Amino acid sequence: MTRSSYRKKLLLLTIVVGILTLSFVSTNLRVVETMITIFYGEKIPKTKKINSYTITVDFDPVERILTGNEYIKYTNDENTSFNALYFHLYPNAFKDEKLVPFEKSEMKYAYPKGFEQGYIKIHSIQKNDVPLNYVVMGVGESILKVHLDTPLEPGEKIDLKIDFSVKIPPSCGRFGYGEDTINIANWYPILSVFDKKGWHLEPYFAIGDPFYSDVANYRVEILMPQEYVLAHTGECVKKESIDGKIRWTLEGKNVRDFSMVASEKFKVIDDQINNIKIYSYYFNDQFGDLALDVAKDAIGIFSETYGEYPYKQFSVAASDFFIGGMEYPNIVFIDKTLYTEEKKEILEYIVAHETAHQWWYGIVGNDQVNEAWLDEALTEYSTLLYYEKKYGVKMEEQVYKNLIVRYYNAYKDSEHNKEQAVCRKLNQFKNSQEYQALVYYKGAMFIKNLRKQLGDEAFFKAMKIYFDKYKYKNASTEDFIQVCEKVANKNLRGSFKKWIRYDKE
Known part of the structure; x- marks a missing residue:
């Protein structure tokens, strides 16, 4: 998620060394384990069996109650x-x-x-x-x-x-509703x-x-008044008219959560990249197209940099959402007040950031309560990469200095803000300002420094391996360190300890 204060936000292939499938059938024929060797003989953790949710609900637009099973x-x-x-x-x-x-x-x-x-x-x-x-x-x-x-x-x-x-x-x-949307x-x-x-x-x-959640397969049926347009996780596989209402049948495979945004006022435009449909849900005649273009470019950049976006659609939904932006699988919520001339730079930054979360949180998960830095730092740095890949190194450096270093230094230089531990539990941060300064800003500074330590070839190789290894799984700081150390062939723990105060438990 991006908390916007409106002042802040203005190899080369996935490496697969080999695939080795070993099937072991126990005496009760229940245990089948597949292990894949991808890197120097290292094995991917056993993939958990995918659980499933089938949810059926009716929406009462007057009481704003969902009822079902x-x-x-x-x-x-x-x-x-x-x-x-x-x-x-x-x-x-x-x-x-x-x-x-x-x-x-x-x-x-x-x-x-x-x-x-x-x-x-x-x-x-x-x-x-x-x-x-x-x-x-x-x-x-x-x-x-x-x-x-x-x-x-x-x-x-x-x-x-x-x-x-x-x-x-x-x-x-x-979770809630405002003048225009129901989140x-x-x-x-x-x-x-x-x-x-x-x-x-x-x-x-x-x-x-x-x-903190595991991926699962979802099938969600929601009955809503026909006036509503619904942005959502997954794909819409069926829309049925029933007594003046619409039953939306939605399916999401290998997703970590399932969310929706409904509105009677949505305008919708779409585009496509790499056979992925990109949707922009918005209200004003301006900047819905900007959100669409940013999402499309970001999906392309991150797919090439880390690994392919594995779903068929992605949506950016303007919302009654005061915090700036929030990521969910296949969809992001964006504060509708950012869709203006004065705030279009912030809009671009936040859409790029939330789109990067599809890789770090959505596809590769982690414990966002105890190790929030892991997805947020990678996502914030990925936002810088978006600017680098789209506009060039000079633009990336400008954004980095003005929107990352500047605000981190403001935090650090305050006489009341001496705490520097990035890797800690959410309830150990005194407020959102401290959380953002350390987890987002200092976290992104660390990832940028890590790239410098490893060099571009090793850094991007490590990122691709990390993505491929933990796709649809939950990773930890320790997992990330081990991938980086293996690729770099050097001990990096001192750097992790210095920058984020991480010590192996």
Whole structure:
């Protein structure tokens, strides 16, 4: 995500050394493991089985409530059995004014007409038509714990059905509505990530993008009034007229999340690059085309630099969204007030930044709560690369000095801002200004320095290998270091420690 203050933002092939497929069938015929050798014999981590969500909801435009159900097909791909599964209920972060994911200084922008609740209600959970016990827990009741009637053993699958309803608040953020758009993001029960640290049950922090998820396959059916135009993750595979409404059937494969933006006022234009359809949803007659052109160019630049964008569409949606920009798979939300002559440079920067997030967060995921620097620093530096590749090195240097170094130095030179740790948990940053100065600006400065240390050939080789190795997976700082060290054939840990204060746990 880009938090815009409106002052700030003015080899050569994917390396595959060899493919070695080894299939091992256990005595119960359940375990099939494929390992791919791509670089000096190093192996890609086992690809997790793709889980799926099938979500069907009706939208009430008067009450602004979504009502429906969700079917989840989940495979226990871990080496331990589960007696319960955990889901995030992000809409419940909007129930209590004291717990909403905004800083106090942001509330007048987040709720321009005053606070009203948003929430999600769980009505029932079933496994094969048999009700399961569950509890809603955690900070702001943002975690759903589903008790399983029998342990889910490694390799076993489970099908769950969750009936739920969601109240959308009058909030101009990721989840909420304003004068022109309804932003439907982080809105359904989504499985928590289980990794070597266990289940990740962190709350919806006000700072950063506190989301950590695995890729999944989605099929979403939403029934809306026919006046609405819908921008969305995935592809629209069907539109049906039903009693004066439209049922949109959407499918997203290998995506980390699923979001939508609805509006009765959207204008839409599109273009294409490398057989990828690019859409721009906007309101004014000006600058919808600028957003489209930036997105198209960015998709082309990052595809060539890191690896091909693997989806068939990408959308840029102007929104009632005061924070600047926010990334979701196949779609980004952009503050509609940026579509003006005075702010068109900021618009370009933010669209380029959020498009880069399709690579760093969307395709290659990471723990955005505990290691937010990893996707944000790579994305912020990728934004500089957009300017370099499109306009030349001089433009990149100008943008770097004026929009990165300048604001980082302003932070550093303040007598109250002595903290320099970039790699830390979201709730360890005192405010969004500190978070942005360190995670975005200093993070981008570090990646630029890393490129200088490695040289262009090794740096871009490392980036392509990192992208290819962790495509559709979650990576960590340690994973990134190991790829860079392997390519450079040198120890880089001192540099990571110096710049971002990273020490291996």
